[in-house]
Amino acid sequence: MRDHHVYDLGDFTLQGGLTLRDAKLAYQTYGTLNAGRDNAIVYPTWYSGRHWENEWLIGPGMALDPDKYFIIVPNMFGNGLSSSPSNTPPPWDRARFPNVTMYDNVRAQHRLVTEHFGIERLPLVTGWSMGAGQTYQWAVAYPDMVERIAPFCGSTVTSEHNKVFLDSVRAALTADDAWQGGWYETQPTKGLRAAARVYAGWGFSQAFYWHQTYRQLGFSSLEDFAVGFWEGFFLDDRDANNLLTMLWTWHNADVGKTPGFEGDTERALRSITANAMVLPAEKDLYFPPEDEEWACAFIPHAELRVIPGVWGHFAGGGANPTDTAFIDNALKDLLTR
Structure with a gap:
């Protein structure tokens, strides 16, 4: 709804x-x-x-x-x-x-x-x-x-370890040439896809990948999961500036x-x-x-x-x-x- x-x-x-x-x-x-x-x-x-x-x-x-x-x-x-x-x-x-x-x-x-x-x-x-x-x-x-x-x-x-992760997401989003300091006219999709790949290594555990548990979600291979789940997640009507605003909130949470x-x-x-x-x-x-x-x-x-x-x-x-x-x-x- x-x-x-x-x-x-x-x-x-x-x-x-x-x-x-x-x-x-x-x-x-x-x-x-x-x-x-x-x-x-x-x-x-x-x-x-x-x-x-x-x-x-x-x-x-x-x-x-x-x-x-x-x-x-x-x-x-x-x-x-x-x-x-x-x-x-x-x-x-x-x-x-x-x-x-x-x-x-x-x-x-x-x-x-x-x-x-x-x-x-x-x-x-x-x-x-x-x-x-x-x-x-x-x-x-x-x-x-x-x-x-x-x-x-x-x-x-x-935590500081969590901040290391967040800094890597920020770096991935803003490395795209289309980023233009946040004044883009179209979404920096290369940056969004790169951020998705960073997230893929953190959102699920090592054991999740070892056991190929992503197959329970309907994905046939590691690459199928990385593109279909993670890149699809970040490209689902999610705006890069919006993501960075919430990332700042998360980074500074206490x-x-x-x-x-x-x-x-x-x-x-x-x-x-x-x-x-x-x-x-x-x-x-x-x-x-x-x-x-x-x-x-x-x-x-x-x-x-x-x-x-x-x-x-x-x-x-x-x-x-x-x-x-x-x-x-x-x-x-x-x-x-």
């Missing part, structure tokens, strides 16, 4: 000091908000993801059941639906689009939830990858509002940068009052379980539950039913607490 709603934020001053004028937050909802306004779940999107690409975890009989909950899926700034380089008018269009933080995204979502829907409490915030980062950010920025969090395959702070914590990540984590179910994937190369084990040591009410298997980061992407069931069951467990 690609239809969506747009919440007008007006002139939205970002954490970095610039103002995003006439800012827009695109979102979709699933289910009905009850009379008590206490059945809402926030489920943010991920790097380059759009709301319909979250729908694999929503459905009757699942934890995120629209017959029971009102599920709000806000689109990140920079994903092409909310305010982004590709849809913002001059002078802040394309390469001039300002830097956006995780906190900026969540603060905009908080306005949608409180001002537009009149919601004061959230039974759950959950999300995959950068959606997990926004989940942690919700718990730090609005502890009195968030009852439970379930970040899966994401982190509270971007809940310690939330106002009031002065960069102290550990103190920010200790402030979380929500009941937390933290779900890293066993072989995730971006966000390994050790990183989230570190974070859970500071969160007062946290359980670490590792998603087993070889799918790496995409254990959280709805790519296979086994991992989807693991995540869904963990959410069901958390929602009973």
Whole structure:
């Protein structure tokens, strides 16, 4: 369901000091908000993801059941639906689009939830990858509002190893001659394809490739998978400037940068009052379980539950039913607490 709603934020001053004028937050909802306004779940999107690409975890009989909950899926700034380089008018269009933080995204979502829907409490915030980062950010920025969090395959702070990966994606995108400093008239497709090849070595684990698990997705060979899945993913209506905007958000993610914590990540984590179910994937190369084990040591009410298997980061992407069931069951467990 690609239809969506747009919440007008007006002139939205970002954490970095610039103002995003006439800012827009695109979102979709699933289910009905009850009379008590206490059945809402926030489920943010991920790097380059759009709301319909979250729908694999929503459905009757699942934890995120629209017959029971009102599920709000806000689109990140920079994903092409909310305010982004590709849809913002001059002078802040394309390469001039300002830097956006995780906190900026969540603060905009908080306005949608409180001002537009009149919601004061959230039974759950959950999300995959950068959606997990926004989940942690919700718990730090609005502890009195968030009852439970379930970040899966994401982190509270971007590690240096993860930044090495992100720098390589940026380098691939901008090496294309068509890039033109971000002022291109047509997409730098060579750069997008190169970025896809970088991603191919990180999104799934070494064991995934060793066992040729990509054949379960219908691909007949390694090259078939690299082109059909990864290059196809990056060429699916994804704009290079948009990708770089979200990449900057990811690169600079750290809940310690939330106002009031002065960069102290550990103190920010200790402030979380929500009941937390933290779900890293066993072989995730971006966000390994050790990183989230570190974070859970500071969160007062946290359980670490590792998603087993070889799918790496995409254990959280709805790519296979086994991992989807693991995540869904963990959410069901958390929602009973």
